[in-house]
Amino acid sequence: MEVSFALTGKDYVIVAADTTAARSIVKMKTDQDKIKILSPHLLMAYSGEPGDTLQFAEYVERNIRLYQIRNLYALSPSAAASWIRRSLAESLRSRNSYAVNLLVGGFDTTTQEPHLYWIDYLGTMTEIPFGAHGYGSYFALSLLDRYHDPDASLEEGLATLKRCIDEVSKRLVVSPDRYKVKVVDKDGVREVEL
Amino acid sequence: MARRYDSRTTIFSPEGRLYQIEYAMEAISHAGTVIGVLATDGVVLAAEKKVTGKLLDLSSSKEGGYGGSGEKIFLLNANVIGGVAGLTADANSLVNYARTAAQRHLLSYNEDIPVELLAQRLCDLKQGYTQFGGLRPFGVSLLYAGYDPHYQFQLYHSDPSGNYSGWKATCIGANIGTAQSLLKQEYKDDITVKEAISLVLKTMSKTMDSPTLGSEKLEFAVLMLDPKTKQPRAKIYKPAEIDALLLAEGLMKKDEDTEMKGV
């Protein structure tokens, strides 16, 4: 079962997603990267209907890149998230809609602030300090309610994320065993090992 | 010889020129002057009105609306004001296009359109009329005074060919030679809005045909950041505010009669 988490801290956003590609009850592979780097300061974790997810993520990736090439600067996280939301909302009322849930995390270089957006396949969007998609959300959100600190250092943030992952491993019947974790801050995007 | 290449906009002359574009620019050089000056904390626009007269109904510009008489200076978006020189009818069509383009950007991205992007949108349209057959190019030059978080305050100029460029201070319309050399002499890189207002009005008073400035011949606008919200705020002056400003700057010839009435 797919699980993704994200949380903000002092001047950074952490985004984590499991790496399992499953079909029915079978794990096909366990090293799939489900977090796209959209621009130097923008990350997107995606989950949902297999096929739709990758197709939509690549569509978003290429469009955000195109904007950057045309205009010599990248879209701000809020502008990018609004555009992605609109794409999903328009898709919802089309004949073939994308069933993709997203966590979009970015660092706004003009205001020096981190931003995190929770977006579901209907095009519902809200800016949040922390969030999750999939069955993991039922375990992680209450933990994050208790332990999340908007001014936490990166180490503290990663420790909180570890709590969430451990809880899911402990309580969820079909928990994933590996996660990919990426961080975005003023220096850009990088992957971190837990 | 040149005349043979005049009738169509999209045909080069043997010297490699597009005459219709050059004629459009010529039309602009007879229009009312628009001056723009970029300051550290804002942008200032001033324009000379050509359509004047005692019988002209200006009631709508005196109260309500955004200020301005709707001839030279327009609010294009919450963060951009535009000054136009050239054919007013063409300008109205471009202003409408710009406003729609800005709102479309807001709809897609939930943010005010970056100033350069708005200039690009209009230039794409204008360029089309230099290439596709049978149509006349827009006889309009524009100044865009705006703000966005990427490059803060900005001033752009675009012409009928679809070229655009960014400026610290520039002007379009009649007498631009005089105005430009004046601006070049007086402009300082650390100029404030207050100083820019003086500079613009001083330059305006030297380029305009009439010896005195007054609200019936002038449109004026300033774009600054709202001190509270830190969002850009455009102010297009109403006639009474222009007169008050000119009086404060000592550029208005005092009318003895009106002063007597006031006593």
Next chain:
Amino acid sequence: MEYNGGSVVAMVGKDCVAIACDLRLGNQALGVSSNFPKIFPITDRIYLGMSGLATDLETLRERFRFRVNMYTIKEEREIEPQTFAHLVSSTLYEHRFGPYFIEPVIAGLSKTPSGDLKPFIAAADLIGCLNFAKDFVVSGTASAKIYGLAEALWEPDLEPEDLFETISQTLMNAVDRDAFSGWGCLVHVLTKDKVITRTLKSRMD
């Protein structure tokens, strides 16, 4: 309507109007956000509240902003509440056979020919059938409960501060009995010269 949850209410006072919403965004029974306002300023004296499917709420907010901005810039004046109500209604009815799942509530102060400001409230269903009430209008998952409390607490000609108290108590007590609404409230009171905006804390369960 129960997918994301949420409720909105508007009330008339003496030369003032109030509009309030809860702040919850849910994904069925799971709470996702406790900071999801459902009321948006349209002009200085019109506020629009919406409850229903959150994706449509955002889409409509963007569409209304687009259409009101174009109206304002072309007419060179701000839109009147009555005009805006009909704009909302026709936008919703355009999608009569594939509607936006939204029930809007409008609160505003409209200009009378003499130049005074008169309170105005209206609500509509998801296909734009307008309801111009003289006392209060409601929408959302707690609407039935809000009706009950509003019926008991509201009285004519309330002053701004009393109206604030009335609408706050009405909404807070109604959403406490509703699983899909709550997690804090947002209240605006529009008066002649100012807009009072307050965020209320409420039960977080």
